[in-house]
Amino acid sequence: MAAKEETELEELIRNANGIETEDKEDEGDGLDITTLLQVARKSLPWIALLIALGLTSSWLFLRYTKPVYQSSSVLKIDEKTEAGLLGLGAGGSVEKRRPGANLEGEVELIKSNLIYRRLKDSLALDVNYYVEGTVLESELYTRSPFQVTYKIKNPAFYNRKFNVNFSSPTQFRLSYLEGEQEVSGVYSVGQPLNLAGLDLRLTTHGTYFDANALDAQFYFVILDEGTLNTYLNTNLSVQIVNPDANTVQISFKDFNPAKAQDIVNKIDTVYLQEKLAQKKKASDQSLQFLSEQADAFNNKLQLAEDNLQSFARENRTYDVRADAATVNGKILAQEEKRQNLLQKQGLLADLSSLVEQDQLTANEDSTVAQSIPGLAELEDGRLTQEIEALNDQQWDLRRVLRSYKETTEAVKQRRVQLDFTRSTIRRLLEQNKLLLQEQIEKMNRQRDELNAKLDGLPQKATQQARLQRPFELYEKTYVNLINKDLEFRLGQAGTTADFQILSPASLPSEPISPVRAMIYAIGLAGGIVLGLGLIAIRYFLHDTVTNTRELERMTSASLLGVIPTYDKEKMMVSKLVVNKNPKSAISESIRSIRTNLDFIGSSRKKRIISVTSTVSGEGKTFVTVNLGGIIALSEQRVVILDLDMRKPKVNLAFGGENARGISTILIEKHTIEECIQHTDIPTLDFISAGPTPPNPSELILNPKFDELLAELHQHYDVILIDTPPVGLVTDGILIMRKADIPLYIVRAGYSKKAFLKNINKLMRTNNFTRLSTILNDASATGLSGYSYGYGYGQGYYDEPTPPKGVISRLRQRIS
Template sequence: METTPPEYPFIQEENIDLKKFLFKILYNWYWFAIAMFFALTIAYLVNRYADPIYSVTSTIIVRDDTKAGKGQLSGYENLIEGMDIFRSKKNIYNEMGILQSFSLTYNTLSELKDFEITYVLVGRRGIKESPLYNRSPFVVEIDTSHVQMRGHRVNVFLMSKDKYRLTIDEGMNIDTILHYGDPFINESFSFRLFLRNPETFDPEEQLSNKYYFVINDLKALTNQYKGKLNITVNDKKGSILILTTQGQVAQQECDYLNKLGEVYIRSGLEEKNRIATNTIKFIDEQLKNIVDSLRKAEINLENFRIKNDIIDISKEGMAIYDKISEFQSQKAVLEIQKNYYQYVLKFLEKSVNVSDMVAPSVAGITDPVLISLIQQLIELYSQKTNLQLTTQPNSPGLRLINQKIYETRKLLVDNVKSLIHSTELSLNDINKNIDVLTVQIKKLPIKERQLLGIERVYNIANQIYTYLLEKRAEAGIAKASNVSDNKILDIAQPENATKVKPKTSLNYMIALVLGFIVPLTILLLLEYFNNKIIDKKDIESKTQVPILGTIGHNTTEDNIPVLTHPKSAMAESFRALRTNLQYKLNEKNQKIIMVTSTISGEGKTFAAENLGVIIAMSGKKTLLASFDLRKPKIHRDFQLNNEIGISSYLANQHSYEEIIRETDIENLFIATSGIIPPNPAELLENPRTKDFFLQAKKDFDYIIVDTPPLAIVTDTLLLIPYSDTILFLVRQNYSSKDVIPYLDDLYEKQKLKKLGILVNDIKLSSYYGYSYGYGYGYGYGYHFGYGYSYGYGQGYYEEEDIQKSLLRKVFHFLFHK
C-alpha cells in the first residue's frame, strides 16, 4: 500500500530574502569596486577641471517709507517731506527691482573698464580655461572709433618681451606676429596689445602658455550679470539688502557689486538733485514775473503818499481793504496753481522724461488724483526704459506698457484740464466778490479810494513774492542738505568669498554613494526581472513539492563523475539523493524512478545516468532505461550500440531480453533507446510498454527511466502511469520560475505520484551557500533523507583544487565558522 506523505499548509512567501541578497552583494563586490572607482575618477576629474565658482556679498541699507514714521526722519528730511518735493515713496521691494534693473546694471558695467575685455588662460591640455580678469600678463587697448567684433575669440601667444603671436580662427584664418604696441587693424578689429608689467615679464614662464581675449558685448554682459544677481532681505522687519553674485574670479565679482552699490546710490541722489533743481527753476520763473509788478506797486504807493500827504485810512476803508486783500490772496494762489496746470500740459507735450516734472506741492496743490496719476506715469516710463533695453520694439510687454502710458497720460491731461476749468470758475467767483467790494470803495473819498487801490496792488504782489521766496528758500535748503536715502554697509571683499563649485568633499561623497547605489540598483532590477531559479528558496517559497536533493556544477569533463570521482562532492550529493529516494520509495514493489524536466538542457539525462550508477554501486541491481526516443544520449556516454533498443522492442522487432545490456559497472544494466522512430508517442501507447515495466520490476531492484522534457512533447505524460516516483529536474539560473506553480498544481491534484524536485548545476563558488549533499533533513514535507548542518564535512571529499580569492577566504572564515 502506498504511503501518502502528510499535508502541510503552504504559504507563498513574497518577502525579499535579505540574507540571500546580502550574499549576492558580497559575491558581486568587484562590480561595486569598479563602479566606485569610476565614480571617484569622475569626481576627481570634475574637481580638477571644473571651473571654480565663488560667491561674494555686499550689504546696502535702504530707506523704506512704508516702515519709517515722521519721528524717524531728520530735520531737513522733515522739511523735504513737508514740501513733498521728492514725492516718490521708497519701498524696499521697489529698490530691489531697481538694483536688478537692466539700466542700472548697464550703467554699472559701462564704468568698469576691466569688464570690457575678458582675458583667459587656456590649460596645457586645452580642457580647463581660467579667466584672468586684471591679472593677465597683457592688456588690450581698443580703438573706440573703429567697429569691433564682439564675442569673437582672439588667441595670443607671448613669444618674448618684444613680440607676440596673434591668431584668429572661425573663418578669418589670421596668424601673424606683432610687436607690443603695434596696431592691429582689419575690417573687424582695431586694437593694440601691451604687456601689463614689462619689468616683471618672464618669457620662459609664458612660452608654453596660451591665452585668448574676447571683446564683450555690453548688452549681453548686462543680461548675464543682471540674471545672476541675487538680492535678499536679511530681516523681515528691517530694510537691509544682501546682494550676492557668483563668478570664477572673486575680485571681479567684488568689483561689480561695489560699483553697483556706488552707481545705485549716486543715481538716487542725482534724481533727487534733479527734481530739486527743476523745482527751483520753476519758482525762479514765477518770481521773475512778480518782481516787476511788485517794484511798480511799491513806487506808485510811495509817490502817492508823498504827493497827497495821506498816511492813514479810515476804519471803513480798512475793513473793505482787508476783505479785498483776502480775495486777492486767494486769487493769487489760484493763479499760481493755474500756471502750474498749464506748465504740466506743456511739459507733457514737449518732454518724455516725466520724472523731471516739478512736484504739485510747489504750487500748493494737494489734489490726490493729480499726484497719483503723475506718480503712476513716472513708474510706467521707468518700466518702459528697462524693457526697451532688453526686448524687441514690438514685444507684447512693451506694447502693453505703451498702452498703459497712453491711457495714463490721457487721464492726466483730462484731469489737468478739469482742474484748470474748476480753477477758472473759482477765479470768476473771486473776481465777482472783488467787483462788489470795488463798488463800495467808490463811496469813499477819492484820495482814500486811490490809496486803497495802490496799497491793494502792492500787498497782493508782496504776498505772492513772499510766498514764492519761502518756497525758493525751502527748495534751496532741501537741495543743499540733500543726501542719499541709501547707504552701503559692507563692501564685497575677495578674501570673504565662498567657494560654491566644485564642492570637493561633497562630490567625492556623491561619487561613493552613486558607486554603491548604481550597481545595487542594477542588482535589484536584475533580481526583480530575473525569472530563473537561483536557489532552493525560489522553489520552497512557491510550492509544496519536496526537494529531494541538490546537485553541484560538474567541473570535470566526464558525464558520469560519480564513477570517475567516487569520493567527490558530486558523488556524495548523488548518494544523498539515493538515500532520499530509498526513503521515499518505502513500500514493496516501488521501483520505477522517472527522471524528467520542463525543457531540454536542464540535465535530466546526466542525473539519470549518475543516479543509476550510484544506486548500482550500493549493490542494488539497477536498470537504466532510455525512453527519450527523440534525442537519446545514454548510449553515447556508455559507448553502446544503439541499433537495438526500446524503440525496436516496442515495434516488436526485438525481445525484452535482447535490449537489456549488461555494463562494466557491477549491477548496472542499460536499455538504450534504439533507432529514433518516426512516431515515438504512438510507440509508447503500445501495450508492450506496460509489459516492459512489469518484467523490469521482476528482474531489477530499481529502474531509472530517462524521459523527454515534459513541456515539449507528450511522451512523458504517457509514461507517468508506470512510474512509482517522478524526479523533476530544475537547473540553477536556467530553469524558469514559471514551472513551479505548474508542478505545484499537478502535485496538489495528485496527477504526479510522489513527485520530487532535484536542483541541478549549483555553482560551488556561488554566493548562495550550497554545500553538496547536505541540508536535506529528515521526514516528509519539504526535505527527505539525512542531512548535516551547513558547512560541515571539510576534508571528507576528494575535491577539485578550487582557488579562492583572499576576500572569499575572509567571507568563508566569517560566515562558515
C-alpha cells in the same frame, strides 16, 4: 458502492491538491526576498563598478567644468525723498508706503544701464585676456602680461577671438579667423597695427611678463556694449534682504573670484557716486524751486499789503472788527445815559403834578420832598432848595391854620409866600424839562449815527477779511519758504549718501558651483540608483529557478534533494562521476537523495523510479546515471532504462553502444538479455534506447513494455527510467504513470520559473501525489540551508580549490 466512494475521495484529494497548487502559484507571484538578495549579491561587482563610474563621472565633470565664484555685499538704503526732507509732502509728512516699495526702485537703478555705464568707465571690462591651459582656459584678470588699446571701425571685430603668441619679449604673432580663413602676422610690441576695420596696439606689462609668457598660448576678446551688458545682467543679482530694515544684497558671479569682488565693490562705489549726483541734482532743483517760489510769494505778499493799505486809507481803520466793538460799546453806554435822562424827565413830571396839588388838604404828615422818591437824582441844587422851602412853608401854613382862620393876615401872607415858591419851582421845572429834552434829542441823534455806522461795518469787515486771508497766507508761506531755504542750505553743507555698506564684498575662497561634495554625492547616488535599477531589472528578468526556496514556494511537490554544481571537469555529455569521486559533495548529495527515496518507497523493496524534466538540458540523464550508481553502490541491483528514444544519452554516459535497446526489445527484435549492458559497478546495468523508432509513444503503450518491466522486476531491485522531457512530448507522462516514484529534475539557473507551473499541472491532472523534485546544478548560494559536510569535519569532501585573487573571485561571482 465502495468504488464510487473511492472515486469521490480521489476527486476531493485532486481538488485539494489543485487548490493548494493554485495557492502556491499565487504565492510565487509575490516578492521573493531570497531571490532578491541572491540577485543583489550577484550584482555587487556591477554595483561597485557603477558607483566607481559615477564617482569617475563626477571627477571628470569637476575636472572639465570651470568653477564659478560669487562675491556679495550688503547695503542699507534709507528711504527718503527731498519733499519729505523739506516738509512739503502731503499733510506735512512723508506718504506711507509698503515696506521695500522704494527699494525695488533702487534695485532697478543698480541694474540699470546708468550704473553699467559708470562701471565700464571705472573698470576695464571691454577686453578680456585668457591663457589656454591643458584642459581649460583661465582669464588673466589684472594679471595679463600684455595690454591692448584699440579702435574698432568694423563692428565685426567685436566678440572675436584674437590669438597671441610671443616669440620674444619684443615680437608676437597675432592671428584670428576671418570667416573660415585664418589671418595672422608677426608684429613688434608697441607697434600700431592698422587692420581692415581695426586699429590695435599691444604693449607688454613688465610685472607679469616673464619667461613663461613665451611658451604660453594667449588670446583676448573685445566685447561690444550689448555683450558686456548681457554679461553683467546675467551674473549680477540684486535682492532685497529685509524690506523692514531696508537692506539690499548685491552679488556677482564669475569664473575669476578677484573680478567678481572688484565688480561688486565698484558697483557699490558707482552707486554711491550716482546717488550723490542725484542727490546734488535734487538739492539744486529744490533750492531753485524754493527761490522761485519765494520770489513769487513775495510779489503776491506785496500786492496783498498794498490792497490792505488802500482799504485802511479809504476806511480810516486797520481793524473793522475792533471798530465795531467800540461802536457797539458806545451805543450801549449812550443808551444807559438816555435811560437815566428819561427817568429824570419822568421824575420832573411827577414833581410838577405834586407841586400843583394843594398839600394842605392832603395828608398833613407828608411833604413834596417826601412824596417824590429819588429827588436827589435831579442834581439841581436850587430846585431842591425851593422844594425844601416849599415844604417848610407848607408845614408852617398847617401850623398857622390850626390857630388862625383863612381870612387872617397871617394865613394870607403865608399863602402868598407859598404861591411865590410854587411859581419859582414851576419855572425851574420847566427849565429842567427843556434841558432834559434837548439832551435826550441830542442822544437820539447820536444813537442813530452810531447805529448807521454799525450797520455798515459788516460789509467792511467782510471786505477786510477777504483782503486779510491772502495776505496772511502769502506771509506765512513766504516765511516758511525762507526758513526752509535756510535749513536746506545748512543741511546741504553736510550732505552724505543715503545708504551704508554693512558688509563689503570679500574675495570668495570657495566656488558656489560646482560644489564638489554635491557633485560627488550625485555621482555616488547615481551609481547607487543605477545599481538598484540593475538589481531590479535583473530581478524582474530573473525567470529561472536558482534556489530551493523558489522551488518550494512555487510547487506543491516535495523537494527530494539538491545536487550541487559539478565543476571538477567539463563534460560534453552526462557521465557517471560518483564512482570516481565518492567523497565529493555531489556524491554525498545523491546519497541524501537515495536516503530520501528509501523513506518514500519504504513499503516496497523493489521500485520503479522515473526521471523526467520539462525540457532537454536540465540534467535528467546525469541525475539518472549517478543516482543509479549511488543506489548500486549500496548493494542493490539497479538497471537504467533509456526511454528517451528521440534523443538517447544513457549509452553515451557509460560509453556503450545504441545499436539495440528498448525499441528493438518492444518490437521483439532482440531479447532483454541481449540488450542489457554492464558498467564498472557490478550491480549497475543499463539498457540503451536503441534505434529511434517512428512511433515511440505507441511502443510505450504496447503491452510488451509492461512485460519488460515485469521481467526486469524479477532480476533488479530498482528500475531507473530516463524519460523524455514532458514539456516536449507526452511519452514521459505515460512512463510516469507506471512508476512508483516519479522524479522531476529542475536545473538551477536554467529551468524557467514557468516550468514549475507545469509540475503543478502534472500533479493536479494526473494525480502524481508522490512526485518529487530535485534541484540540479545548484550553486553554493542556491542551496538555501542544505549542507553536505555537516558532521564530517572540514576537508572531508574532495572539493575544487576556491579561486584565489580578487579578479578570479569577481569573475566567478559575475559568471
